Amino acid sequence: MVKLMKKMDSFLQKLVDEKRRNWSNDQRNMTLIDVMLDLQQKEPEFYTEEIVKGVVLIMLIAGSETSARSMEWALSLLLNHPEIMNKVREEINNVVHQDHLMNESEASKLKYLQNVIMEVLRLYPVTPMLIPHESSNDCNVCGFDVPKGTILLVNLWTLHRDPNLWVDPTRFVPERFEERGLDSEIYNMLPFGVGRRACPGSVLAKRFMANAIASLIQCFEWERIGNEEIDMTEGIGITMPKVEPLIALCRPRQVMVNLLSNI
Ligand code: HEM
Structure with a gap:
């Protein structure tokens, strides 16, 4: 489990870093990660890296298999x-x-x-x-x-x-x-x-x-x-x-x- 979670964490970190590198505040093309990175700048104590990755993870877990199976x-x-x-x-x-x-x-x-x-x-x-x-x-x-x-x-x-x-x-x-x-x-x-x-x-x-x-x-x-x-x-x-x-x-x-x- 520890190994698996590390792998998962590094995958999510890559996603967040990629968005951070190409960050844009163009409202029309903002992804959820862009929005959270924006909030991170305003409220860094709440939108920590762990929270951002946690939200992405729960979206993937709760959103993909449910929709695909339906x-x-x-x-x-x-x-x-x-x-x-x-x-x-x-x-x-x-x-x-x-x-x-x-x-x-x-x-x-x-x-x-x-x-x-x-x-x-x-x-x-x-x-x-x-x-x-x-x-x-x-x-x-x-x-x-x-x-x-x-x-x-x-x-x-x-x-x-x-x-x-x-x-x-x-x-x-x-x-x-x-x-x-x-x-x-x-x-x-x-x-x-x-x-x-x-x-x-x-x-x-x-x-x-x-x-x-x-x-x-x-x-x-x-x-x-x-x-x-x-x-x-x-x-x-x-x-x-x-x-x-x-x-x-x-x-x-x-x-x-x-x-x-x-x-
Ligand atoms: C056909 C597709 C989907 C179905 C049938 C479905 C169904 C559900 C159900 C039944 C729950 C639990 C509600 C309860 O316990 O009373 C739930 C929770 C949740 N779903 Fe979905 N879901 C779907 C798609 C999605 C998508 C696309 C997302 C996000 C992108 C999502 C995000 C979540 C999250 C974050 C929770 C946890 C909410 C909480 O615990 O407060 N779901 N979903």
């Missing part, structure tokens, strides 16, 4: 539901002109895709038991006495498939969010947790997942490698993996070949 679940579900994949493609064709790669502001107009992402997070929350929380004081929650020091595990997976809360709970139906609205996330579904310790990256995650999935669908035709459906069995891990990693076929869409060849 996108793997999303593409798998879309491959098993070609009619929904077609609807997403149609929406992209209507919003994005084929003479350029889609950008972030266009991705935010893809309402159906946003519903697809919500439905993926409902069926396959990558942290199915959230993160354990511990009560710091005696408290009462909805009539239940919770003594100080109680560990709370929230079973999201069951909540998200509860037949009392969801019609046809195990089916992949992004349209359900057209009626319910995306606000149903609060309490009926909590893929990012809730309250003070909820995920601070939730807005970013939903945005870049939409952007990434939409770009993959804008540029490529996707197919399963055989007639069989993609195996959706969930495995065990800190974030919920697929037991069978996704393998799919893709080929550039004819209308995008020229654009892709010039990138």
